[in-house]
Amino acid sequence: xxxxxxxxxxxxxxxxxxxxxxxxLLLENRGIKxxxxxxxxxxxxxxxxxPKSVGIDQEQLKKALTRIKKAIENKEQIIVFGxxxxxxITGSAILWETLHSLGANVLPYIPHRVEEGYGLSIIGIxxxxxxxxxxxxxxxxxxxIVASEAVDFANEQGIDVIITDHHVVxxxxxxxxxxxxxxxxxxxxxxxxLAQELKVKSEKLEVEEDKHLELAALGTIADMxxxxxxxxxxxxxxxxxLPKTKRLGLxxxxxxxxxxxxxxxxxxxxxxxxxxxxxxxxxxxxMDSLRLLCTTNRQRAEELASKLELVNKERQxxxxxxxxxxxxRVKSSKLKVQSLLxxxxxxxxxxxxGLVASKLVEEFYRPAIVVSISEKHSKASVRSVSGFNxxxxxxxxxxxxxxxxxxxxxxxxxxxxxxxxxxxxVLEKKADEFLTNEILxxxxxxxxxxxxxxxxxxxxxxxxxxxxxxxxNAEPTFAAKGVTINDIRIMGKTGGHxxxxxxxxxxxxxxxxxxxxxxxxxxxxxxxxxxxYTIDKNVWNGSSKxxxxxxxxxNKLQAV
Numbered sequence: 001x002x003x004x005x006x007x008x009x010x011x012x013x014x015x016x017x018x019x020x021x022x023x024x025l026l027l028e029n030r031g032i033k034x035x036x037x038x039x040x041x042x043x044x045x046x047x048x049x050x051p052k053s054v055g056i057d058q059e060q061l062k063k064a065l066t067r068i069k070k071a072i073e074n075k076e077q078i079i080v081f082g083x084x085x086x087x088x089i090t091g092s093a094i095l096w097e098t099l100h101s102l103g104a105n106v107l108p109y110i111p112h113r114v115e116e117g118y119g120l121s122i123i124g125i126x127x128x129x130x131x132x133x134x135x136x137x138x139x140x141x142x143x144x145i146v147a148s149e150a151v152d153f154a155n156e157q158g159i160d161v162i163i164t165d166h167h168v169v170x171x172x173x174x175x176x177x178x179x180x181x182x183x184x185x186x187x188x189x190x191x192x193x194l195a196q197e198l199k200v201k202s203e204k205l206e207v208e209e210d211k212h213l214e215l216a217a218l219g220t221i222a223d224m225x226x227x228x229x230x231x232x233x234x235x236x237x238x239x240x241x242l243p244k245t246k247r248l249g250l251x252x253x254x255x256x257x258x259x260x261x262x263x264x265x266x267x268x269x270x271x272x273x274x275x276x277x278x279x280x281x282x283x284x285x286x287m288d289s290l291r292l293l294c295t296t297n298r299q300r301a302e303e304l305a306s307k308l309e310l311v312n313k314e315r316q317x318x319x320x321x322x323x324x325x326x327x328x329r330v331k332s333s334k335l336k337v338q339s340l341l342x343x344x345x346x347x348x349x350x351x352x353x354g355l356v357a358s359k360l361v362e363e364f365y366r367p368a369i370v371v372s373i374s375e376k377h378s379k380a381s382v383r384s385v386s387g388f389n390x391x392x393x394x395x396x397x398x399x400x401x402x403x404x405x406x407x408x409x410x411x412x413x414x415x416x417x418x419x420x421x422x423x424x425x426v427l428e429k430k431a432d433e434f435l436t437n438e439i440l441x442x443x444x445x446x447x448x449x450x451x452x453x454x455x456x457x458x459x460x461x462x463x464x465x466x467x468x469x470x471x472x473n474a475e476p477t478f479a480a481k482g483v484t485i486n487d488i489r490i491m492g493k494t495g496g497h498x499x500x501x502x503x504x505x506x507x508x509x510x511x512x513x514x515x516x517x518x519x520x521x522x523x524x525x526x527x528x529x530x531x532x533y534t535i536d537k538n539v540w541n542g543s544s545k546x547x548x549x550x551x552x553x554x555n556k557l558q559a560v
Contacts, residue, residue, distance in 0.1 A: 084281030086222035091191035119143035142187025188219025226472025249292035282351025340431035344371035354381035450478035
């Protein structure tokens with residue numbers, strides 16, 4: 001059951017109400033009130049995103065640029081040390097291609113999730129040294145801000161480290177040569193700005209087409225950072241470039257995954273492109289995804305895209321097995337479902353535990369910790385719910401972890417395997433002090449009540465100016481109350497979805513209700529329902545029509 005929170009109490013029923021008035025209301029709901037704020041939101045400018053505007057320390061940036069320039073001039077071996085998710089992969093591609101184009105002696109390196117773990121590590125540095133004995137400079141991407149021990153080790157080896165990252169800082173900053181950091185972008189966004197600065201300094205920015213904005217957009221959307229401010233601008237303009245990409249790997253990935261290259265939205269990035277790029281790092285090595293993004297060989301692109309397709313299917317099966325097991329463990333608990341979910345097992349592949357944690361949050365609406373148990377040290381991924389800053393909560397108990405890092409909504413840690421039971425008890429008990437019923441209630445934010453007669457093509461087009469939608473910039477959601485069900489159809493192979501035909505006295509629409517198949521038993525033609533919905537356009541065989549996507553439906557009789 002979701003608690004509906006209608007942001008603006010205005011019920012739009014008056015025929016004199018204009019589309020522009022509704023857009024003003026939607027902007028006001030998003031904290032945008034003045035004429036200047038409206039102009040900046042509806043007509044954002046890419047050139048306004050600068051290191052200074054996102055809060056990157058200018059002295060640290062200058063140090064980083066000077067050191068990189070020196071390394072290029074002296075042909076020093078540079079390693080771009082990325083992360084194995086989409087954000088880290090795209091950011092690594094941006095920085096590696098930029099440095100390579102500037103004549104640097106540079107190689108990319110993505111650590112192996114199982115063998116080396118997340119981020120810059122001592123074992124990772126040792127492994128890259130076996131192949132690159134003369135490495136003098138490491139530039140991290142999407143990691144490093146909590147890697148104090150690894151940075152100290154690199155310093156002892158005579159290797160300078162430049163950190164580029166967006167994760168929340170620890171109590172102590174690493175003793176790096178320079179730190180290029182902001183939490184206002186994703187890792188790929190930070191890498192993109194550093195790459196732009198490098199090209200400005202080399203005077204290559206004007207003569208070279210910007211082929212990296214599309215990669216920064218992929219990383220931004222896939223990493224689920226808030227699509228506000230600079231993130232939204234990168235996503236907006238990067239999405240416009242993705243259909244026009246000249247990257248053979250992306251073109252082949254579009255083809256093999258069955259999506260049209262003409263329409264790339266946050267959905268295609270988040271649910272089609274992102275999972276395939278992520279799959280190699282979850283199951284094997286993320287280097288294949290990096291190679292796919294960077295290859296200029298068509299046959300190689302086809303081979304890599306085919307391999308990722310197979311690996312993604314393997315990832316899906318690993319996820320299915322782990323998810324079913326984790327859900328069963330929570331449901332079979334002799335006690336009530338805890339405020340914080342904590343499940344651990346040897347069978348959980350480290351590459352899917354973050355996805356399993358997300359599934360547990362989706363199923364039970366509780367913060368979830370999923371641990372992949374290994375012999376000595378075990379890895380965990382954590383996902384939270386709105387209103388509960390998970391990284392702050394975990395850092396209260398820092399003494400129990402080998403390491404911990406992340407964001408307010410998602411984090412990860414390493415724990416000594418023998419201490420898992422103790423940690424479980426400590427976190428579950430402490431969570432009860434923070435997690436109130438208010439926090440653990442699902443909420444659906446609704447912009448306002450909107451009569452179905454106001455759902456027009458003009459309104460749909462106007463709403464698209466607020467895109468792209470995602471975390472921090474939710475797609476406008478409306479409520480229509482007391483509408484009549486004229487038709488009910490069950491959809492999907494397992495009957496998991498519904499298609500309703502609903503109407504009031506003035507208008508009739510089809511409403512797609514994903515994941516609501518179980519509600520069919522409580523609905524019949526003629527019933528009155530309240531529906532929370534977004535406005536969508538269904539395109540089929542060259543024709544299009546507006547439809548509604550249900551976010552929630554409430555049967556008026558059942559609710560009484």
